[in-house]
Amino acid sequence: MEESGAIKKFMYLNRKAPYGTIYALESLEVVLIGAAFDQEVSLAFVDDGVYQLKKDQKTTVNSGIGMKDFSKTYRALEDYDIDKLYVEKRSMEARGLREEDFIVPVQIIDSAQLSALMAQQDVILSF
Amino acid sequence: MLHIVNKSPFDRNSLQSCLRLAQPNDAILMYEDGIYAAFKGTVIENDIQTTLSKCKMYVLKPDFEARGMNEGNVIPGIQSVSYSEFVDLTVQYSPVQAWL
Numbered sequence: 001m002e003e004s005g006a007i008k009k010f011m012y013l014n015r016k017a018p019y020g021t022i023y024a025l026e027s028l029e030v031v032l033i034g035a036a037f038d039q040e041v042s043l044a045f046v047d048d049g050v051y052q053l054k055k056d057q058k059t060t061v062n063s064g065i066g067m068k069d070f071s072k073t074y075r076a077l078e079d080y081d082i083d084k085l086y087v088e089k090r091s092m093e094a095r096g097l098r099e100e101d102f103i104v105p106v107q108i109i110d111s112a113q114l115s116a117l118m119a120q121q122d123v124i125l126s127f
Numbered sequence: 128m129l130h131i132v133n134k135s136p137f138d139r140n141s142l143q144s145c146l147r148l149a150q151p152n153d154a155i156l157m158y159e160d161g162i163y164a165a166f167k168g169t170v171i172e173n174d175i176q177t178t179l180s181k182c183k184m185y186v187l188k189p190d191f192e193a194r195g196m197n198e199g200n201v202i203p204g205i206q207s208v209s210y211s212e213f214v215d216l217t218v219q220y221s222p223v224q225a226w227l
Contacts, residue, residue: 016138017135017138017160018194019160019193019194020133047137048137051194051195054194055195056197058192058195059192064193065189065190065193067193071195094137095163095166095168095169096166096167096168096169096172103195
C-alpha cells in the first residue's frame, strides 16, 4: 500500500482465448493476487478474451485436454469484491456469443463505453 | 492433403491462408484455438460455408468441449472427431500441412 493510501483504478484487459496460450490463466492469477491490495479493480474482455467466460468448459472429461478448467474461478471473483466485469459487445457478437453464454454476470458495453472506461484507469494490465 | 489449423481465426490469419490455398477434396481439421471457426453465428461463418462446398472439414471434439463450445452449434457439414479419428485422418491424407 502506498503511504498516501490512495486507491487506484486497475483494469485487467483480457484479449486471448483460454487454454491455447497461458495469458488467460496468468491474468486470473494476477487478479486474485492483486485482490489482496485494496484497489478499484475491473476486468474487461475483448476480442478472443470473451471466450474465457464461456459456460460449460469441460477440460477433464475422459478424452479431455488434460488441463485444469479454471473458468469456475471467475465465479469466485465477487468474494474478492471484484464485480466489475465488462464484455465488449462487438467482440461478443463477432463470435456468435450472447450474454447468456457467460459463466458469470457481466456488463455488455459498446466500444465507446470501453474506451471511456480505459481512459479513466490509473493502470491497465494487458493480457 | 490434410490441413490442420490450431489458431483462432479472430486472432491470426492462419485459417484464412488455409482456406485460400486448400484445393478441392482436401481435408481441413480445426483443433486447439482453431475450433472457434467451426461454430455458427461468427463473422467468418460464410467463409466456412464456401469452403464446405469443396473440402471436407473436421473439428476436434475434446478441444471444443474444453472451451465450452456446444456440439449442437457446430456448422452443419463439419464433422466432429476424436483424437483417434484425428490420427486416422493423418494416415488417410498426405501430406499434412500445419498452419501454425
